[in-house]
Amino acid sequence: MAEMNEQLEKLAYEYQLLQAQAQLLAQNLELLTLGRNEFQAVKETLEELKKVEDEKPEILVPIGAGSFLRARIEDKENAIVSVGAGYAIEKNLDDAVTYLDARIKEYDDAIAKTQEGLKKLESQLGELAQKAQRIQQEQAMGFSVKK
Incomplete structure (x- = not known):
């Protein structure tokens, strides 16, 4: 009986660890999706x-709190795009x-890998829950079933 309780405690600990990892992956997935969507919006705008x-179209420039300024695009053939680490470069619109x-493809790849990892963790969590349930059933019945 003590051995079964020890097994249950071990399973509960493993379950909590996996659950924490799954939560981190889910948060990461959300951040990746937000980043991807931002790049997609910029691409669609360009x-x-x-x-x-x-030649010089008028646009609304967001200044915060749902407020905007009217402006004109002086150069609609080029855009300044972020390349990371606080750096940006000018490129023609096609480039x-x-x-x-x-960048969107990189995000898609990272999202797919994160989703795959999350599925694996969810599968492991299900297996641990089933093991714990079997042990609890064996305890309730007062005997152990040999595999």
């Missing part, structure tokens, strides 16, 4: 800008879209 016929596509 693609739409290429279709605009006005900027190509760069953003590559």
Whole structure:
């Protein structure tokens, strides 16, 4: 009986560890999805800008708290895109879209790997729960079933 309690405690500890890992992966997945969506929005904006016929189109520039300023785009052929670590470079719109596509693919790959890891953890959590349930059933019945 003491051995079964020890097994249950061990399973409970493993379960908590896996659950914490799963929670971290779920949070990471959410951050990756937000990042990917931001890059996608920028890409779509640049693609739409290429279709605009006005030489200096008017836009609304967000300044915070749901407020905007009217502005004109002086150079609609180029965009300044972030390349990470606080650096940005100027690219023509086609190159900027190509760069953003590559970044979106990186995010998609990271999202897929994170989802795969989360599925594995969920599977392990299910297995641990089943083991614990079997041990509890054996305890309730007062005997152990040999495998």
